[in-house]
Amino acid sequence: MTVEPARPFDWDGPNGDRWVANQARLDRMLAPFGEALIAAAEPREGERALDVGCGAGASAFELADRVGHDGRVVGLDISKALLARAEVLARNRTPAVEFRLADAATAAFARDFDLVVSRFGVMFFDQPIAAFRNIRSAMKPGGRLAFVCWRGAAENDWTRLPMGAIRDIVPPPPPPGPDAPGPFAFGERRRVQGILDQAGFIDIDIRPFDHPIVFGVGETPDDAIDDAVDNAVSVGPLERALKGCDAATATRALAAVRAAYARKVAPEGVVIEGAAWIVTARS
């Protein structure tokens, strides 16, 4: 399997490395969305399940616990670094998960999965209809698909809040095209429905799932705010937005972001709103 190196989100490059460095924090933040996904997917004992864009494996491990020793779970991803982290986290875990380095859009599959899931791993395809057709080719007839993806940027505090805070300090990056791959590529319900329809899926159900995200944690509110700012810079939208800024501008921008997070402090840390779709369908 050849893995294409150059992608706008360079998952098999620096972006994947940043996700590895922040894996524990990201797993903590995304856990409620993963739980909602697994609840919608309804994995059963003995099933064969595929996790598309499995990253460091959190949802694949959850699936393995549910399908048990008589089942089989394959986690598929294009990032060598994230799969290496998944292998480390998988050590001594049973039931075992198989990890596979491959592009879900083009990988060859036997038609033998009962269930395909993805936690935020399906919004990065250049040609989503073709990619979902290929994913469907991995599924038994009548097999179940379940994934969680973000709704629009305007509904998601993890990008709306810091980008809003720096709006008058740093020129905003050009908005991505409506169909451009990226975290918000599936923000429009109608687009998701159309992609799955054209890829041949049936019984498509797309429902909103909102959940708070603990975006910064720490012993004191100040620590939690610092952690939230670090999060936004390490794996959030500020990583891109502040690229190329001079030091004085970056300092002003970060002060504004800090003030915005200070308004979101709760007993558990800096808590922001997350807005996703839970999508289910059958092949």
Ligand SMILES: C[S@@+](CC[C@H](N)C(=O)[O-])C[C@H]1O[C@@H](n2cnc3c(N)ncnc32)[C@H](O)[C@@H]1O
């Ligand atoms: C936002 S991360 C989510 C990772 C993981 N599912 C989680 O929830 O922590 C997106 C993941 O999708 C993977 N990915 C992106 N495009 C892919 C493709 N075409 N085939 C397989 N994996 C892909 C990335 O490498 C990355 O691990």
